[in-house]
Amino acid sequence: MALNIILLVIIAIIMVLLDLPGLLKIEKKNKIKVLISYFLLLLTGFTLGLLLILEREPVSPTVIIERMLNLILGIGL
Amino acid sequence: MMLDLGKNSLKNISLRSASLIILVFFSLTGCWDNKDVTEINLITAVGVDKTTDGRVEVTFEIPRPSLTRTGQAGAGGGENSREKAVSLVSSKGDTAFIAVRSMVEKLAKDIFPSKMELLLIGEDLARAGLQEVFDLMERDPESNMTAKVLLVKGAPVKQVMEAESEQEKIPSLHLVKSITVNQDTFGSSKEARVIDILREVALPGKDPLIPVVEILEEKENLKVKNILVSGSAAFRGDKLVGYLTATETRGWLLAENKIKASVYSLPSPNDETKNISFEMYCENGQKKVEFIEGKPKLVIKIKATGDIGESQEPTDLTQPQMLKKLENKIKQIITEEVNSALNSAQKYHSDIFGFGDIIHRKNPQEWQKIKDNWPEIFSKAPTEITVEVKLKRSGYTRKGVEPL
């Protein structure tokens, strides 16, 4: 498990290192937007991976979708 | 331009070296499913049997590659030839799966059943039901669905597997090849693959028929020539219910249109002590079910052509009356064979001809009515067998030589 976490962190760091030169070269107008969305996505992915490794993942969206459909359509799924 | 070049190069070099390092890293550590051919036991045949205490016994035939290598009568050949090219390992377990896995206790290398060519089934197991074995075969992605199936009659499976072959280094390959050739040119045995049996077991209106192997003479050093692949075993669902003789098997093959050529002999019309043999081809067999007042009637139509293969007396066999006579006699023999096969099937309540399947496909409404007690209906259904025979050629001669 510890190894997996280390691997995940390394992957995230490599990603940032690969992208950063490109990210810093964007024109001023969009820079903040791109940086925020980039790190937001990365953080989501990273947290998800971390939770999966720790086996503490939240309820899967498929289950939520199933429940919602049940609620709306009332089909016996 | 130059500036750009330099910058790109740096980025690319770091990217490339990083990916290279990752690749090398994984090639040294990863490779979870990487197993060399020398680290696996190829399995050519599997025998499954039931022990007296109700457990499953699985036997593997494992060839030793260096001894099976053809065309290498080299330095060590003479010495090695005394060694058997295959080794047999068996193991017992509550289920076939456990028995297979516990085999590892006795083996140095992992098992690899993908290339198994033959599946031998013991009589006791067949009587209890094959479902388990075939389920395992279907589930396991490493199994070979085109392996041939053989039922061992009246002997432990292991004993048959111990038989050595003089023609093939691997005995099971000898058996496999002989089954195929037999079905094509003689017809005393049929070919059944795992996938065929799987389909037939599941079909409601068709029961499997599996070729049978038995030991002819008990010997110390059993050879394949001492065991005989002949006849077949009829099943109901996945359970063994009875045996068909060699001629009955041929009758079944004729009706199923699966035979390419077979040989018949009959006493000569001129001289009862002498025989004439025929080779029959192109049998065109058809099965139909006719409903008469809601009751099914089983109809088999066979068309056959043939050559005169051999005559023990020198009559001119090509005269029209003579031919007619001969054709009639062959017709009788074939009808008799098919009839006895059908009778046995009805006796065992085993629809090996797949008449139920024909009803199911052609007439699904009718099938819904009768499917629950189909075995009963099948066993009591009237039958009709029509055979047409035409002799076409007589080889190089019209008439045998007359010895003085």
Added chain:
Amino acid sequence: MMTNVKISGYQLALLIMGFLFGSTAVLNPTAMAGQDAWLAYILAWVGGFMLIWLYVRIALINPSLTLVEILKVTFGKYLGTVIALLYIWYFLHLAALVLRDFGEHMNVTVFYRTPMTFIISCFALLIAYCLRKGLEVTGRAAEILMPYLFIFVIIIFFLLIPEYDTNNLFPFLEKGLTPVIQVAFGVLTFPFGETVTFLMIFPALYSPGQLKKVSFAAFGVMGFIILGIIVRDLLSLGPDLLTRLVFPPSLSTELTPELQLEPLISVNFLLGGWVKITVCLYAALVGIAQLLGLNDYKHLVLPLVLLAVGLAMWLYEDLFKMMDWTANVYPYYAFPLQFGIPLLILLVAKIRKLA
């Protein structure tokens, strides 16, 4: 940047074909219809033509606009953004679903011990590389790689001819038409309806006049090939085995004489899945970039791919859950997105035209 990307009609056709082939040819969604699988499939195929007609109409009414922009135009800024987010989630979900299918298939057939995360990550790495290079390169690579897929399909089809038994097509409609239509509905949503993704890609077509011809031709050709695959599996395995198996083609290819060509199925899955996931993630990326008003999506590739891998692992606990969900829940979940909203867009456009 995005508006400048141009692909030729042939490339778009190949992308649609690869997308349709995707995981369909391996999962065989028609299997539940037994001997009537072909009928269910053809019904869905016809329905698929109607769907693609709908999408093409929408694209022709709004040339050079992607789905996200169309939504904003049609439903206004706020509602449009919400629906666009829904679509972006759907594309991402689809990509994750195919990734997971791929991983499961590999785990079941050849790579029993290789961790699924590793297989999926390798695949995702490849797709990230592809996305970084852009859609034009993807189209060109498809021109080189898709022929392999067709060749493999044809090889397997002809090698299996000795195994075909036409009896497996009967009895025709044994259980009536209802189950067939149910299966057909499932097949309509997977794979045909999923081409709604291409509404994000249609504006990239070099000559928009070709759009209708190209997409219909792609549907025709790939539809025919998938029909061939379904008939192949049905004829060689029989209805009973077909309904029982998880990955029917993997077993049917084992029946080829002498060789067991199962790896070719995996490779086909790889090629089709590569196109499908790339297109899905491309659509999601372009959608995000357009919502944020960026002119280049390439910076977001790596984090989104990481997210897709995470999603692939997160969505389902196991194979059983996944199969159950894709069969019973997925059609109802996807259909509104594939048919409802596009129809609404078209209606709104018509009404506006009248007014």
Added chain:
Amino acid sequence: MFSWLKRKYKFLKTMAQANQQKNEQPQAEKIPQSFPELRAKLQQVFAECGDFKTREILVGDEHYRLIIAWMDNLASNQILHESLIRPLLEPQAFCQFLEDKEEDLAVFLKNNVLIAAELKEVTDFNQTVEFILCGESVIYIEGSSTALAAATRGWETRTVTEPETETVVRGPREGFVEDLAVNCALLRRKIKNPNLKMEMMKIGRQTKTTVCVCYLKGIADPALVQEAKTRLQKINIDAVLESGYLEEMIEDAPLSFFPTVGNSEKPDVVAAKILEGRVGIFCDGTPFVLTVPYLFLETLQASEDYYTRAISSSLLRTVRIICFYVSILLPGLYVAFLNFHQSVLPLNFLLTIAASRESIPFSPFTEALFMGITFEILQEAGIRMPRPIGQSVSIVGALVIGEASVRAGLVSDPMVIITALTAISTFILPPLQRVLPFFRFGFTIAANILGLLGIFFFLIALVIHLCTLRSFGIPYLAPLAPLSLSDIKDTFVRFPLWTMLTRPRDLTWPETGQAAKYRAGAEQLLSKMRKKEDR
């Protein structure tokens, strides 16, 4: 890591700026009219140049003084003697001039006295120096700011022989030589057309190598020619000793494994490429002529394909394509099938392989790597060794690698067969010979991790890489991707010549969609690069 990159970037930027300053042309300089001054100046420029020769002559009843300057061995002594010195010393030569005295002496000499084939009037001293260095003789006239440069070039050149890199069974056997003039003549002899343009330029701050851009006007796309010239003009290096220097400077993707600039040693090949609308770049001092754009499929084409009948050359094409796949995939496939997909192989085959591998202590992967590296070493040794020793290398290779390692049980028989097959396949594709080993190793490693799946992962990545490449704006895999049906006649098979009526659309039809589209892509790329540069 990032800061390191940034520092490098800054360093390169300043370097580039410095280079730009250095590159500025030296100012024109007048030729001194007084001879002592001139002599001093020449001595200063050519100080310690042992091969620099001058001669002073008094002509026209010893009224006028001339200096003839030339480089020994570059200028032919015979031409110098016959066409310059002898006419100058002819007593009657100056009669007319002495009578009129109206004409300028330089003009008079040029028109009436000297019999050299080419005579140029030069007023710039630096230019005269350049002429001298090129092998021409310069005549300085006292009291005049005009000098005369006479073409007296004449040095030893290799005779035209059959090139060793591209041998043919059928087809012309002549090959280019090191001399630019001879090379241009060889090409001109193939294409007798005034539209064959040859534009000369000098590249290399120190070497001043003559480079010739060669194209057929009317067929070659003007934008392509312009692009080639621009890229050549931008080159700013000290020396161009071989066309490889130019190649590296004008390549689209300098770090890709694949060549995007072609080269050939045969006039007929270059002529054919120029006739298709490509641009040839000749470089003085090397028999290798560059052709751009260079597309992937050209690596599979050979000149002989067009000289033999279509059917047989189509077969050879197919063989070459198979060889391409064999040489990159075979070891990888071997590893994949033996380690992952054993079930694909027939039983007997599997048993045979297993038998031969039974006593081998290494995995197929290790074997493949070991044999691959060994082969590379042997190949390199075979090329670098002097010929007589080369033979012993091959004996050692065959014996040690083939025979002994199998005997010793280090390498299995099938692996030897596979190495041999891959090696032979590599030799069939000379342009890619140095490239293929990388991919062979790559595929082997990928196969060892994920079997066939790994191979296809790698293959897709490779195809994507190939698709990103462009050579002078034209996609590297054209006409396959993007597909151009009219050009596909000359790819996997060669159609008969009478079916190939159109020139390659990618290269020559700028008005039709395809090429225009590519150019749009290329321009976009360029403008992006420029923007980056500006910043």
